[in-house]
Amino acid sequence: MTTRMAVLGIVGACALGAGCADDKWDPSIEDMEDVDEASLAATCPDVSGTNIQRSMVVTDPEVLSKFAFSRIVSRIRLTANLPATETNVALFQRWMRSFDASPAAGDCDDARIDPNGYGIVCPRLPEAKLATVNPFAAASTVKFEPVGLFNRFDLAPTNGAHCGEYRIVYAMNSTNPNISGRAFIIFEGMLPNPAPQSGIDGCLPVAQFWQGLTADADVNSRAAKLEKFYITGGAVPGAAPVVEAAHYGLAEGATAAHGSGQVRTNFFVDFAEWHLREFRLRRTCTTDSDLSTCKLAFEHVTVKVNPAEELFTGTHPKSASFVTNFVNQVPTLAAAGLNGIKMNPQNQFNEFESISQATNVVYANFDNAAIRNAVATKLSQIGSTLTPDQIFHRATTQTCAGCHQVSPGQALGGGLTWPSTLGFVHIDEASNLSPALTSVFLPRRKQVMEKFINDRCDGSVPAAEAADVTIGGSPIDAAN
Incomplete structure (x- = not known):
């Protein structure tokens, strides 16, 4: 156990009344080096x-x-x-x-x-x-x-x-x-x-x-x-x-x-x-x-x-730059579990409202060769057996409309199906x-x-992830 984590665990437990043996103890770094790990773990028990x-x-x-x-x-x-x-x-x-x-x-x-x-x-x-x-x-x-x-x-x-x-x-x-x-x-x-x-x-x-x-x-x-x-x-x-x-x-x-x-x-x-x-x-x-x-x-x-559906059709002036951005999302969209599916489009590509009843929010519905070919190439590079349509369906799950209404029941490949809502909520x-x-x-x-x-x-804290990721693996500012 690292000294830093040991001290932090004790401080956190004391601050919340979690049963520290002596809440007046203020060890120096030298003192901490002589404390065995078993006694430290007792002050910050696993939950x-x-x-x-x-x-x-x-x-x-x-x-x-x-x-x-x-x-x-x-x-x-x-x-x-x-x-x-x-x-x-x-x-x-x-x-x-x-x-x-x-x-x-x-x-x-x-x-x-x-x-x-x-x-x-x-x-x-x-x-x-x-x-x-x-x-x-x-x-x-x-x-x-x-x-x-x-x-x-x-x-x-x-x-x-x-x-x-x-x-x-x-x-x-x-x-x-x-x-x-x-x-x-x-x-x-x-x-x-x-x-x-x-x-x-x-x-x-x-x-x-x-x-x-x-x-x-x-x-x-x-x-x-x-x-x-x-x-x-x-x-x-x-x-x-x-x-x-x-x-x-x-x-x-x-x-x-x-x-x-x-x-x-x-x-x-x-x-x-x-x-x-x-x-x-x-x-x-x-x-x-x-x-x-x-x-x-x-x-x-x-x-x-x-991201706006117009970007998937290839008809918007920002479509070309969006394709590059979206292809970079394919590895996380291809995750093996539902909770691992993520994407993080640049804010310039996001809409100002998400409509849960519109059919055009299902990204797989668009037949744009440029983005489909780019996604297929990326899937091949990462060794994924998923199809471009499955990646587009996974992208839809990350939107408000997808998560709340249009994606439940959708097969996503890899044995995954998006779970049910209560109907829009x-x-x-x-x-x-x-x-x-x-x-x-x-x-x-x-x-x-x-x-x-x-x-x-x-003391088994994993290495820190990228700064634009949460501890749950989501992009910063993601809704879900």
């Missing part, structure tokens, strides 16, 4: 048997009651340092107006949206009706209610740039006769590394916090811990609460780049058309020194890992989980977290 319903996804009503939609939006607004005029209602309604077309900046016909001309439905009038409601009022006929919390520790980059994403899913509950259908909003907050100087090892206490929920049989105790982790702080020493404006891709100023974290929508308002969009926060001030001139916007950005209004989650994704995320903890107890 196993993680309860998925406590440590990976949480749907207990007692827990969800702490996560009212108004509380999360209020927390984002307050941590963005905004004037009192920027109310929850103003922020929400301006966000929903982005589904409409108007001269206002940020609406769907803004020139900054879809600059490559891949195509976006604008306006979406059913969704735009949400800009007329106040979902925070007690008597509102349109509300968003929490249905699940998701631990995405597996999305922590291998370089420790942050410690993963921690998601809150809200489902629309409408009794308004003019607004029907289904709608989900997912807050996907990035958690900064509480000890960035330690790299990814600094995230150990975060993993131990979530795994430790397994041993807590008291749902009210777990609710209090998760409330601290997400909202009030103090759950993990040195770690900020998840719900802060800075953790949802906040950019300061009109031209600054967005950070990590995002909010996604999965909307089917009035049962018109299922589609998914992605948003990140931007704060702008007319006068930097005058708080009263500041506003916060949910800025419409590309949906990550959703992986968690529904009643907190039911999809077979894809329960049988494939959640067990894998549990495995990643347990291995991360155990590696840091027994």
Whole structure:
């Protein structure tokens, strides 16, 4: 066991009350060299048997009651340092107006949206009706209610740039006769590394916090811990609460780049058309020194890992450069297991919405000799028996539309079939989980977290992967 890992394991266990023999012991490096590995391992025991319903996804009503939609939006607004005029209602309604077309900046016909001309439905009038409601009022006929919390520790980059994403899913509950259908909003907050100087090892206490929920049989105790982790702080020493404006891709100023974290929508308002969009926060001030001139916007950005179908047809000006980029994805798309299938297209190739009901999102449907021949050549080079069609079907699984609707049941070659959803969603209004989650994704995320903890107890940490990969093997910013 390495000295560095031994110390880190002890620190992490003490910080979370995991039973250190002497929490006042502060060994020097010299002392540590004389400690045998067996005694060190006892302070950071291997973990196993993680309860998925406590440590990976949480749907207990007692827990969800702490996560009212108004509380999360209020927390984002307050941590963005905004004037009192920027109310929850103003922020929400301006966000929903982005589904409409108007001269206002940020609406769907803004020139900054879809600059490559891949195509976006604008306006979406059913969704735009949400800009007329106040979902925070007690008597509102349109509300968003929490249905699940998701631990995405597996999305922590291998370089420790942050410690993963921690998601809150809200489902629309409408009794308004003019607004029907289904709608989900997912807050996907990035958690900064509480000890960035330690790299990814600094995230150990975060993993131990979530795994430790397994041993807590008291749902009210777990609710209090998760409330601290997400909202009030103090759950993990040195770690900020998840719900802060800075953790949802906040950019300061009109031209600054967005950070990590995002909010996604999965909307089917009035049962018109299922589609998914992605948003990140931007704060702008007319006068930097005058708080009263500041506003916060949910800025419409590309949906990550959703390359435009026009690029596969060969008819778009960027098609040639995309072919080169896509061929580089073939080795990971040809993975032997479902959880290993990945792709990471450059952001310039991503669309601004993913439509779950369109047939043209199935990449295998396009007969473009240039990309098919390039993929076939790459498959031969890596010794794969998969076909180009199977690679294209695997690529579709990585998109929002594929993962949520068009790929379930699709044969992918190599004995693999994409698992089932609940029909456009992986968690529904009643907190039911999809077979894809329960049988494939959640067990894998549990495995990643347990291995991360155990590696840091027994010193068998593998060599670091590329910086653009997460500890779960996904590209940075991938949705799934």
